[in-house]
Amino acid sequence: MLFLGVDAGGSTTVAALADEKGQVLALASAGCGNFQGPGMEAARREVKRSIDLVLNQAEVSAERVTAAYFGMAGADRPRDFELVRELLAPIVPPGARWGYENDALLGLWAGTRTGVGVAVICGTGTNVVGMNAQGTKVQVGGMGPLFGDQAGGSYIGAQALARSQRAAEGRGEPTMLHQMLCEHFKVSDLLDLVDWLYEGRELKPAQLAPLVVEAAAQGDAVAWEILFEVGEELAVSALAAIRRLFEPEEQVEVVAMGSVFQKAKYPLMYNAFAQRLLDSEFRTAVQLLQVEPVVGAILAAAAQGGLKVSEEFARRVEESIKEYLPEE
Structure with missing residues (x-):
């Protein structure tokens, strides 16, 4: 065979x-x-x-x-x-x-051996897919920020840009992200990126996610807040799927996957995600896909x-x- x-x-x-x-x-x-x-x-x-x-x-x-x-x-x-x-x-x-x-179901199979549970993807974008033992499937999100997604590398990068500019204008808390982003794009002012947009150049915000992780690891409060909020949001999405598929007394396996989850050298986002699930009314076993x-x-x-x-x-x-x- x-x-x-x-x-x-x-x-x-x-x-x-x-x-x-x-x-x-x-x-x-x-x-x-x-x-x-x-x-x-x-x-x-x-x-x-x-x-x-x-x-x-x-x-x-x-x-x-x-x-x-x-x-x-x-x-x-x-x-x-x-x-x-x-x-x-x-x-x-x-x-x-x-x-x-x-494709999210592949991670669920790889993590659980049975394909039963909930897979949570945080890569360039985000998606949550769950399956119960009866074969019922539920998907939450996956359609982008316009339709409610508030996670994924692109979202994290966009938040870094927005909050850095707010900080520069005195509308937000100071953050080392501003300098890091200017160095990344090789500009002296983030508003120079407006010219990039007029010229049709891509900012590729997903590539900024590692900078947010790096800044958070160095204690930057704004970067920390972005990652914590995204971790919580991913848990909210996972719980939305869990409530539609499982009873509170059931053990639910949750598999976290995707480049932002798996390649992060600082576990703040994953820890916030896992803790929110563990504090919920459901019995969850959370793992990072290996x-x-x-x-x-x-x-x-x-x-x-x-x-x-x-x-x-x-x-x-x-x-x-x-x-x-x-x-x-």
């Missing part, structure tokens, strides 16, 4: 192949697999390329794949799921059982193929995939 797992994200698509013992046989990557960015054909091409690469690396034919599972960025609304099915149907290995979900999301795709593919996903199988996948990952 061979299981194909694919994590199709907004920047890269990662595919992995494993056998029934959990031994990873190959790992490959391609470009953006989110149809909302480059479009259906371009996304399909990159997802197919990742599949072709991983099968070639393992030296097996597509016909040998037992089951496949795809975590797809951009699969948020019912209409999105229809489009994703259209995208995937022509390129799924022939004869394989297959399934797909929002493995690649594509591990979850393999586990979900194995379940799709009828294999009972044991702890031993999951550990084997986690350990054997390290052979293919770049050294940090």
Whole structure:
């Protein structure tokens, strides 16, 4: 039995192949697999390329794949799921059982082994997706600040810019972020960035999130407040999903993932997030995802193929995939 797992994200698509013992046989990557960015054909091409690469690396034919599972960025609304099915149907290995979900569910599978619980993403953007044992799914957020999202790297960066300018004008508390941002953009005044906008240049606020983490670690009150507020907001979103899926007496596994969560060298945001959940009326077990999301795709593919996903199988996948990952 061979299981194909694919994590199709907004920047890269990662595919992995494993056998029934959990031994990873190959790992490959391609470009953006989110149809909302480059479009259906371009996304399909990159997802197919990742599949072709991983099968070639393992030296097996597509016909040998037992089951496949795809975590797809951009699969948020019912209409999105229809489009994703259209995208995937022509390129799924022939004869394989297959399934797909929002890419957040991969982290939930990787963190819980069962796919039951709540996944909270804080990367460039934010998203919360939960699933209970009955298969009911709930999504909270994920549509951007215009529709209520107040978390994610882009939001954190935008808050840093706004609060730094308010501080410079005497409308807010002083912050070292102002100087840090001026140095980052190589300007003497943040309002010089208005010219950038007129010229059509991107500010890329998500890239500013590490500066906020750095300033908070140095004791900057404004940076600290931004991260604390975002941590609390992520917990509010997680609890909104939990209330719709679980009873207060149930143990709920919550998996935090995404670059802002996982790469932060100062844990303030995660700690605020976890503490708010632990103080709630629900019994939550909170963890920071420690493995690649594509591990979850393999586990979900194995379940799709009828294999009972044991702890031993999951550990084997986690350990054997390290052979293919770049050294940090």
